[in-house]
Amino acid sequence: VEKREIMVxxxxxxxxxLYLKIKEIELEVSEGENILSILKKAEDxxxxxxxxxxxxxxRIIRGTxxxxxxxxILHLMGADTEIRDGDTIAVFPPGGxx
Amino acid sequence: MLNDFFKRNIELWGIDKFQTLQNxxxxxxxxxxxxxxxxxxxxxxxxxKIYLIDFATIDPPDLNRQSLYTVEDISKKKVEVASEKLNNxxxxxxVCPIFSKIDKNFRFPEDTTLVADCLDxxxxxxxxxxxxxxxxxxxxxxxxxxxxxxxxxxMGINHFKNIFPNLSDSNNQKPLPVSAxxxxxxxxxxxxxxxxxxxxxxxxxxxxxxxxxxxxxxxKIEISIN
Numbered sequence: 001v002e003k004r005e006i007m008v009x010x011x012x013x014x015x016x017x018l019y020l021k022i023k024e025i026e027l028e029v030s031e032g033e034n035i036l037s038i039l040k041k042a043e044d045x046x047x048x049x050x051x052x053x054x055x056x057x058x059r060i061i062r063g064t065x066x067x068x069x070x071x072x073i074l075h076l077m078g079a080d081t082e083i084r085d086g087d088t089i090a091v092f093p094p095g096g097x098x
Numbered sequence: 099m100l101n102d103f104f105k106r107n108i109e110l111w112g113i114d115k116f117q118t119l120q121n122x123x124x125x126x127x128x129x130x131x132x133x134x135x136x137x138x139x140x141x142x143x144x145x146x147k148i149y150l151i152d153f154a155t156i157d158p159p160d161l162n163r164q165s166l167y168t169v170e171d172i173s174k175k176k177v178e179v180a181s182e183k184l185n186n187x188x189x190x191x192x193v194c195p196i197f198s199k200i201d202k203n204f205r206f207p208e209d210t211t212l213v214a215d216c217l218d219x220x221x222x223x224x225x226x227x228x229x230x231x232x233x234x235x236x237x238x239x240x241x242x243x244x245x246x247x248x249x250x251x252x253m254g255i256n257h258f259k260n261i262f263p264n265l266s267d268s269n270n271q272k273p274l275p276v277s278a279x280x281x282x283x284x285x286x287x288x289x290x291x292x293x294x295x296x297x298x299x300x301x302x303x304x305x306x307x308x309x310x311x312x313x314x315x316x317x318k319i320e321i322s323i324n
Contacts, residue, residue, distance in 0.1 A: 011317070013310070014244075018312050023315070060264060062266065065264065070321050070322040072264070075260075075322075090319050094240055095243065095245055095274065096219055096220050097131075097218045097274040098241065098281075
């Protein structure tokens with residue numbers, strides 16, 4: 001069965017927003033595609049590498065929060081988390097200081 | 099006399115909401131930059147009682163943003179200096195210092211109605227998951243570089259390890275760069291959310307407000323509860 005194309009939104013926050021100079025992008029991807037593959041596509045579209053700031057291989061770097069509709073992907077399937085039509089991915093490292 | 103000080107607040111909120119604040123006890127964890135500014139607002143807004151909990155003394159790099167402290171205070175205990183200055187605002191004794199480390203065995207005073215997280219590290223935040231009683235509302239703030247975030251939640255329904263599952267402090271972590279303008283802004287938003295929570299009208303319940311000072315954008319990210 002051929003997978004249908006879906007739309008996802010990726011929002012960048014804080015240091016990543018400054019680095020990429022972009023707030024959010026929308027991408028057309030295949031239904032059920034995992035988050036790592038989608039973020040790679042985002043890299044291609046933006047034409048600037050940023051995955052090295054978030055992942056070491058398929059392991060999420062400490063201090064990074066990647067949320068799918070508000071759920072941290074560590075509470076889902078990590079880098080293998082599958083994305084559905086209309087999902088919003090938010091990427092940001094929270095500030096810990098006071 | 100005391101109500102004269104709060105006349106403008108009462109005009110804004112009404113007497114019932116003001117009295118809710120007067121009947122509330124807020125425990126502030128950490129007596130650094132967020133706390134200095136937050137506690138100032140809470141005292142001037144008529145919060146009935148405030149506990150300041152910290153184990154630190156004042157260092158020179160604190161003075162760029164920790165607005166309660168001056169050069170004469172260097173090396174003194176933060177909670178004691180802060181309490182004295184805050185109690186001097188109205189010549190009252192609403193602020194009580196607790197010179198203590200916060201770990202999982204720390205017990206908050208029984209009359210605590212809300213816990214404000216003004217801490218500067220994640221490990222101590224995680225210990226609040228054990229030390230704050232279930233059902234107590236928490237308003238948390240954090241800053242670093244040119245951004246910060248604020249969230250409120252009820253302990254037991256949500257908790258810090260769920261909100262920040264991938265975070266810990268490394269042993270040789272350098273202090274984060276932080277500046278006065280951001281810290282004061284985040285502390286002000288924390289104060290407003292504390293009032294909202296005490297009035298049972300939280301705006302940021304299980305929701306991050308991410309404050310970006312680089313482009314003045316404010317974004318809300320809803321956090322799912324596991």
